[in-house]
Amino acid sequence: MKFGTSGLRGLSTELKGNASSVFAAAFGLYLTRAGLAEEGQDIVIGQDFRDSSPDIAANCKRALSTLGFKIVDCGPVPTPALALYAQTLGAAALMITGSHIPADRNGIKFYRPDGEIGKADEQPILTLAEELRQSGFQAKDGCIASDRRAACEGLFFERNANILAPNALAGMRIGVFEHSSVARDLIKGVLSHFGANVVALGRSESFVPVDTEALSPEFIQCFESWTRDLKLDAIVSTDGDGDRPLVVDERGKPLRGDLLGLVAAKFLNAETVVTPVTSNSGIERAGSYTVIRTRVGSPYVIEGMSSALQSAAQAVIGFEANGGLLTGSDFVVHNHRLKALPTRDSFLPILSVLSQVASTGRPLSAISDSFRLPYATAGRLENFPIESSRKLMSYLQARVENVSCFLASVGAVESLSSADGLRIVLRDERIIHFRPSGNAPEMRCYVEAENEAAAEQLLSAGLTQILTWCAS
Known part of the structure; x- marks a missing residue:
């Protein structure tokens, strides 16, 4: 424990x-x-x-x-x-x-x-x-x-029912990937409240682990077929407890969680954004807000928001690479005061990005591409012994030469950061970040590159290097 x-x-x-x-x-x-x-x-x-x-x-x-x-x-x-x-x-x-x-x-x-x-x-x-x-x-x-379940759900529904204008999503056809998410019925109710045509997908009565940062190929195949066959504008979902959002565009491609956070920041007109080092490196260039970087985990994001508020910052939000959005201060949206909720929330980022589709008439893929962020993706090795994670990170963090040797077949090292795990910038500006999970036997790898093919290649190389090193 x-x-x-x-x-x-x-x-x-x-x-x-x-x-x-x-x-x-x-x-x-x-x-x-x-x-x-x-x-x-x-x-x-x-x-x-x-x-x-x-x-x-x-x-x-x-x-x-x-x-x-x-x-x-x-x-x-x-x-x-x-x-x-x-x-x-x-x-x-x-x-x-x-x-x-x-x-x-x-x-x-x-x-x-x-x-x-x-x-x-x-x-x-x-x-x-x-x-x-x-x-x-x-x-x-x-x-x-x-x-008090009814009272709890009713209060949360009321909060979200005032985020957008009435019928803001009218005309949109939105799939809800229900699986075993505890948020599945509430999110359907909120989307219907705003006039969306909601299509329920994939409900399960047994628990399905859905990691919004590392979706399986099987899930991706389902998204692609659902969006194509059912002519959906988007698919939305959450993880098991409803604090991490999942948004899939009209082509069946999931949007990065930090992109959802970025869209929400613009939707709320945030002035200060607090986000971990694993979030996309292009966030600083994508807006006029101040960005504060932290270690991974909502406690660190909350600490960063608190420090910003103590320094008289206003309009403060935080988000993680998984898309969970935290509001450190109150915001006014559509003449309604949205009270600060400094814990991860999936509903606000989902509504923020869907409202952009409805208000602009542009598909989600075009909205995503318009931010021109470096392509980022992530993967993980499940059931990876915690002791193996410790040995690998100790080796990599001991000397720069160890990192250069470890990544010799991948690229030359330009700079390192050990703020949380080990984040490595290569000389060609690609980024690879190794980080053991804080509470499960998993090793995670985050990468950034100029395009999807290069990022997927870097991710595969990084995960392969981990396995090769541990087997040697």
Whole structure:
């Protein structure tokens, strides 16, 4: 069990046991000891559609009830909906989700009453969890929980129903790739509210891990056939817990998440943009805003937004390469105040980019191409041993000569950055970035090049080099 870029992750079998009770209780104790909550206050709990999530949620409810909290059960709802509802109540929250990772794993995302926990909160929670384990903590059986799913979903729908003008998407034919996303019904409702002709696609009653940054060839083939055969203007979806967007153009090609963030920045007239080092290098040139770069993970983006706000910045947003959009300040859209929501949201970037198609009459592919960003893509090696990741990164970060040797068949090294993983700029201006996942046995590789063919070739070469080095 460990904290990654966003939340706690581990094997489902572990979390279905006493581990989830212990960590939930540790979080509750942390809140009370830090003066962030008091016994008897509400605490909000939501979950995704993984098979293990109901059992883990039940453990968390019992543990927090044992500590004296009043349990507000929102059931299966999108993470940003849960965060918004908890923020409105001024309550802490837990979201039971493993996001996009395989079904044999799961996790817990924690929210203080003032928002998503930061990196400084993690170690105290881990320390309290260890103390509880050693003391033999056991949650009491049974707890009373109030069912607030309808209220939670209703509040999030209302927020999104005011982002665009009435009937802003009328005439558009939009597919919704439902799979096992907890956001699937809400996003269909929001798109229909704006007048879109919604076509439901690929609904699954068993959990399907959809990583919006590393889509499988099978998914791409489905997108291409759906857009062609059903004459769709776009396909939209999210990851499992609804905080990362997926937008596919009329040709069946997915748009990069950082491009969605860029479109949203322009839609909101943002003045400051906070985004990780893995987001496209062309973002700085694509707008008149100030760009702040961070490490990967929403806690770092939130920290960057907070620092900007403390420096009197206004109109502050953040987004990650996966497209999850965070609003650090309030914005006014169509005479409606959109309150700050400093946690990843998939709905706002989806609506932002679809509104551009409706208002300009241009297809998504043309809108995407108009930004003239370097072509970027990413891939991953799944079930990649964490120890192998450590050894590889230690070798690469030890000396520049090691990197040059590792990439000898790929290109000459111009510069390096180890701000998060290892980001390498080659002399021909291509970029390759190696980064182990923070909470799963995966090695990720991000690349940029002048065109799609060159980027795919660089990605393939990078992943092959990793496998070759580890096998040697």
